[in-house]
Amino acid sequence: MTQIIDGKAVSRQVRERVSLETAELKNKGIVPGLAVIIVGEDPASQVYVRNKEKACEEVGFYSEKFALPESTTQQELNALVKELNGRTEISGILCQLPLPKHLDDKEVINLIDPIKDVDAFHPVNVGAIMIGDYNFLPCTPAGVMELIHATGVDITGKKAVVIGRSNIVGKPMAMLLLHENATVEITHSKTINLKAVASEADILVAAIGKAKFVTADMVKDGAVVIDVGMNRDENGKLCGDVDFESVKDKCSYITPVPGGVGPMTISMLMQNTLTAAKIQNGLMNK
Ligand code: GUN
Secondary structure (H helix, E strand, C coil), X not given: CCEECCHHHHHHHHHHHHHHHHHHHHHCCCCCEEEEEEECXXXXXXXXXXXXXXXXXXXXXXXXXXXXXCCCXXXXXXXXXXXXXXCCCCCEEEEXXXXXXXXCXXXXXXXXXXXXXXXXXXXXXXXXXXXXCCCCCCHHHHHHHHHHHHHCCCCCCCEEEEECCCCCCHHXXXXXXXXXXXXXXXXXXXXXXXXXHHCCCCEEEECCCCCCCECHHHCCCCXXXXXXXXXXXXXXXXXXXXXXXXXXXCCCEECCCCCXXXXXXXXXXXXXXXXXXXXXXXXXCC
């Protein structure tokens, strides 16, 4: 019997945990604060940013949005990040990506103080993840790990296959699975016979951004299937990287789209912001 992993329920549990800890911090006079920077008018980014602000309110954080015009220069953006690095009521800084083409996201990420880098995109944090000694985990892979934990499936010794090698999802995802003793393979567009590799996976994570790419013949009987994709199908309907209808009867657990990985991402951002506030107030070791 396949079980659908309820991302909304797991996400709610994470937020409840964060809310409780935030209330305790407030008793000590500490309020976690998140600064969200958005440049330009990208509609999808505007929705994401609004949801981040709502989540901050829900868990009891202070939040501040910086909506900058499309015409913002690199110097102006850099100056804002530097200012936010120095403000004590701001625990975390997030610059919504993608940025307009004339701006360099790497330059911005490198300027964020690593202790305020709640996306975990700064090279210092990426390196810390590599050696397994980190403060922050990137939100999407961290959310995926929470969902796998929620199934109760033991990761140790299992074969995990990650489809996709992005810096934001695929690469850190592989590292987190490795830290929990999976045998991990990363596959991508140049992988030879990806189908055969995927079909050996006990845990299959799809993060390639291609609608319904993973079909039943690519999935091992009883596998745990995690779908990071967020695409539109031929009818304009939201769908993941996994062909849910054909795959769902073959696996033991599967995440739906929507309602799987999506709701987790912002909850993990809340967790990272809480961690940042604790570290900056000497309540947690760096
Ligand atoms: N754009 C899409 N996803 C993300 C994310 O996780 N962080 C940031 N900063 N921008 C994004």
